[in-house]
Amino acid sequence: MTDLDMPVVGLRTGEFDAQRAENAVRELLLAVGEDPDREGLRATPLRVAEAYRELLAGQWQQPEDVLTTTFELSHDEMVLVKDIEIVSLCEHHLLPFRGTAHIGYIPAVHGRVTGLSKLARLVEVYARRLQIQERLTGQIADALIRILDARGAIVVVEAEHMCMSARGIRKPGARTTTSAVRGQLRRPATRAEAMSLILAR
Numbered sequence: 001m002t003d004l005d006m007p008v009v010g011l012r013t014g015e016f017d018a019q020r021a022e023n024a025v026r027e028l029l030l031a032v033g034e035d036p037d038r039e040g041l042r043a044t045p046l047r048v049a050e051a052y053r054e055l056l057a058g059q060w061q062q063p064e065d066v067l068t069t070t071f072e073l074s075h076d077e078m079v080l081v082k083d084i085e086i087v088s089l090c091e092h093h094l095l096p097f098r099g100t101a102h103i104g105y106i107p108a109v110h111g112r113v114t115g116l117s118k119l120a121r122l123v124e125v126y127a128r129r130l131q132i133q134e135r136l137t138g139q140i141a142d143a144l145i146r147i148l149d150a151r152g153a154i155v156v157v158e159a160e161h162m163c164m165s166a167r168g169i170r171k172p173g174a175r176t177t178t179s180a181v182r183g184q185l186r187r188p189a190t191r192a193e194a195m196s197l198i199l200a201r
C-alpha cells in the first residue's frame with residue numbers, strides 16, 4: 001500500500017478525540033520514566049487533553065464561522081487592528097509560539113466591513129491549529145480577500161517560538177516577523193503607509 005492509498009485522516013475529520021489524547025499523554029508519561037498513577041499525575045492526561053482541545057480549537061473551525069457580522073459601509077481606506085495577542089502551536093515540535101498579529105484590509109468597493117472583534121476571531125481560527133508562522137500569516141490574509149472580498153489585505157505576525165527558546169538553539173528573545181500582503185496593499189505607497197502604521201508604537 002502506498003501513501004496515496006491511505007485513507008485521508010487528520011485535519012478536521014471528526015471531532016477532537018479526548019480519550020485518544022489522554023491515552024497518548026499517559027504513554028508519554030511512561031516514556032519519560034514517570035508513574036502516571038501517582039497522585040500528582042493522575043489527572044494529568046485529562047488536563048493535557050483538555051489543554052490541547054483548547055489550543056487546537058481552530059482545527060474544527062472555519063473562517064466563515066467567525067466572519068459573520070458585516071455592516072454595509074462604503075469605506076475606501078484601510079481598517080487596521082494592531083497588537084492582537086496570539087498563541088499558536090508549532091507543528092514541528094508541538095511547542096507554543098506567541099506574540100502579536102496586526103491585520104489591515106481595504107474593504108470591498110460599496111461593500112461590507114466586518115466587526116472589529118471578528119478580525120481577532122479570525123486570527124484565533126488559524127492560530128489554534130498546528131502551524132508554522134508563515135502559513136498562519138498567509139491564511140489570515142487570504143481569508144480576508146476570499147470571504148470579505150477585500151480589495152487588499154496585510155497581515156504581520158511577530159512571535160517568539162518556544163522551540164527556539166526552551167530547546168534546540170536556545171535563543172530566548174529571538175522574535176520572528178512574517179508578513180503577507182495581498183491585492184491593493186501590494187502597491188508600494190499603500191504598503192509603505194500600512195507598514196508605518198503597523199510599526200508605529
Ligand SMILES: Nc1nc2c(ncn2[C@@H]2O[C@H](COP(=O)(O)OP(=O)(O)OP(=O)(O)O)[C@@H](O)[C@H]2O)c(=O)[nH]1
Nearest residue numbers: 090091092093131132133134161163164167168169
Ligand atoms: N519557517 C519556520 N520554521 C519553523 C517554524 N517553527 C519552527 N520552525 C523551524 O522548523 C525547523 C525544524 O527543523 P528540523 O531540523 O527538522 O528539527 P530540529 O532538529 O528539532 O531543529 P532545531 O530546532 O534546529 O533543533 C527548525 O529550524 C525550527 O526553528 C515556523 O513557524 N516557521
Ligand SMILES: [Zn+2]
Nearest residue numbers: 090092093163
Ligand atoms: Zn518548532
